[in-house]
Structures are given as structure tokens and as C-alpha cells.
Amino acid sequence: MGGHGHGHESYTIPDYKIYKVDDIPELCATRKALASHGLKDPWLRNEVWRYNPKEFGTEKARLRTFLFRGFRTGFIAFAITIAGTAIYDKLYPPKHHGEHSDH
Numbered sequence: 001m002g003g004h005g006h007g008h009e010s011y012t013i014p015d016y017k018i019y020k021v022d023d024i025p026e027l028c029a030t031r032k033a034l035a036s037h038g039l040k041d042p043w044l045r046n047e048v049w050r051y052n053p054k055e056f057g058t059e060k061a062r063l064r065t066f067l068f069r070g071f072r073t074g075f076i077a078f079a080i081t082i083a084g085t086a087i088y089d090k091l092y093p094p095k096h097h098g099e100h101s102d103h
Contacts, residue, residue, distance in 0.1 A: 019048035026051060 021027045021044050034041055049055050056062070 016045065019045050021045055021048060024048055024051040 021031060027044055027047060031041070031044060053061075057065070
């Protein structure tokens with residue numbers, strides 16, 4: 001439990017130099033807005049990966065994943081429930097208590 005790498009592959013940390021704020025228009029705008037107030041964010045580069053579609057996907061792809069994650073499993077469970085209910089109702093039809101019949 002100590003995490004000494006038993007049975008796990010080694011994780012390689014990417015070189016920080018591959019992440020450039022200049023490549024991301026949104027972060028350039030943030031840097032410019034901060035500079036207009038005389039501020040600087042030395043950690044802004046750490047956000048570059050979030051805007052890289054190869055690593056994090058596009059905004060549309062992330063939204064689609066968020067909305068439809070588990071949809072297939074949920075739909076299958078829904079279909080099984082409907083089919084199971086229909087089969088149960090055929091095998092054990094509801095008894096109509098309280099209906100008056102003419103004898």
C-alpha cells in the first residue's frame with residue numbers, strides 16, 4: 001500500500017517546456033488582462049494542457065462526454081426493466097378487486 005511501484009508502470013512527467021501560453025489564445029487574453037492591472041501569474045503555464053484538444057479534448061467533446069457518460073448502460077437497464085415488467089404483467093395479471101360484476 002506504500003506505492004513503491006510494485007506491478008505498476010513508471011509514469012513519465014512531461015517536460016514543462018512543451019507547454020507554452022503563447023499557443024493558447026484564451027490564456028494570452030488572461031495574461032494581457034492581468035498585465036493591464038500590473039499583475040502576473042507565474043503558474044499560468046500550468047493551465048495550458050486544459051486547452052490542448054489532443055490531451056483534454058475540445059469543449060464540445062467534453063460536454064458530450066459529460067452529458068452522455070453512462071447513457072448506453074442506462075438505456076440497456078431501462079429496456080430490461082420495461083421488458084421485465086411486461087413479462088411479469090403477462091405471467092401475473094393484475095387482479096381487479098373492487099369491480100362489480102353482474103352475476
